[in-house]
Amino acid sequence: MTIQKRNLRRKYISIITPILFIVVTFYSLTYGPVSISLAEIWHVFFQDGESIHQKIIIDVRLPRVIIGILVGGCLAASGALLQGVMKNPLADPGIIGVSSGAGLAAIITMVLLPQYSFLLPIAAFIGALITSLAIYVLAWDRGTSPVKIILAGVAINALLGAVMNGIMVVYSERVQAVLPWLAGGLTGRGWFHLEFMAPYAIISIILSFFAIKPANLLLLGDDSAKLLGQKVEVQRFLLIILASLLAGVAVSVAGLVGFVGLVVPHIIRILVGDDYTFLLPFSIVSGAILVVFADTVARSWFDPIELPVGILLACLGAPFFLILLRKRRIL
């Protein structure tokens, strides 16, 4: 890639992504089993619209769209930061135990303690954070390195995965309730969930912008960053906790939505380069666009069935990702 090409791409993407974001948001608000025109949306927001439409927009679609935006943004930011911290393009929130930790907590809550199932988002969030911390502590031996963290992550993920499967086999009759959460989706998510996640999501996205500089410096490698006067271990720890917070808050509400954290930052990196000043904001907006769009498709195209977003994202995104890799001769 030449510098002219890179700069041109950055320019295009900075124009295209905000436009796409607005288009997809309105598409998601208007489209569904009940179609609502843009004019009607205007009425709902600024005048008195039809009460049924008002109910659909305000009570159902709007919180779901906002949750989709936050989930997509958080997952993509988390993946972008982790790929830098781990110096590994295959890093995603799963690698620091967010999926397995949140997954296990969710299964325990829904299968073993169903009377507390309303606490699922909080349980999943705490499960994700505790697992990330445990992986970091296990990888510590007079310092950490990306490889140590990845290996500790693989081991912990395998262990928690086995416990999850064990619980599901023993309590197979209760598994039904947890399956949609495991597949990832926004079905039935409303203001309650939004109120829970919004403060954490917004704060962590804001914090992620403060991570741009340390993330850029860690790209130089541990030694070079240390030689430039950086406290590498402290920065890596804080970035991992931030990534875990970002992904944890997303999966706590949306379940195990995979793919976004891995592929969105990867694609954006190919397009705009390694600099987090561009990579992070573009990833956040693209993640939001992707999740909101996929959720709209998942809930409306296959009516009356509603597909889990996680499944749809993989079906839509994987071929696109493969084509991109092929085109760039990476694969």
Add this chain to the structure above:
Amino acid sequence: MKAIQTKGISLKIDKFQLDNISLSIPSRKITSIVGPNGSGKSTLLKIISRLVTANDGTVYVQNKNAKNYKTKEFAKTIAMLPQSKDMLPNVTVRELISFGREPYKHFLSNRLNEEDEEIIDAAMKMTKTTKHENRLFYSLSGGEQQKVRIAMALAQKTDILLLDEPTTFLDIAHQYDLMELLQQINEKYNMTIIMVLHELQQAAAYSHYMIAMKHGNIIECGVPEKLLSTKFLHDVYEIDARILFEDGFPLIIPKTRRKQNDYCNEHN
């Protein structure tokens, strides 16, 4: 003044051991650390640059205990090009060199001020990389990439520059180009340059002072002309060879077990 002094540096990692290293490295000179593979040259450099912590002993940087430097203060005193070719981000040459200004920036601030820009310009001019400033790092050749890394270290504006095998992987023309550049940097900025080198002839030709290591110990130190001898090659590298100086440039001629004539006769 001594740029670096070490007193009783010891480090043990598995079977490898640095054993009670005490040395002085002169200020404003070029010093080469030579010795066979596994002699502890790179480890010593890493201890000096605080990338590795010794089990025992003290390093003094400009007469101050290295441990007493604050992280950023240390980065304003010593710059280093590590041996490991870390996968650097694929940013432009100018963007990469500007990382060298990091020790001078405030926490989280990403802005470069006018002085920073001037220093970056000067570093590029010195290393003759100005013409590549808007090219992406990985579109450059190995030799040019190495110059850019040196420019990044120069942008740190330190008194001391450490280099770990800077000429490895470069062809002979780029090797000499780089050594000439280091010599110019030393002369222009009065910078103390300390480098680990494999190529003994290069080390002798471009250094004011040499340190020879073997099995984690310092074997000999001194100016190249006095240091290099048949005995030196035997003691340090365990080879039999003669040394001739041609215009101050050493030629090492190995005494091969089989003479060239024998080889020719066999193949005729």
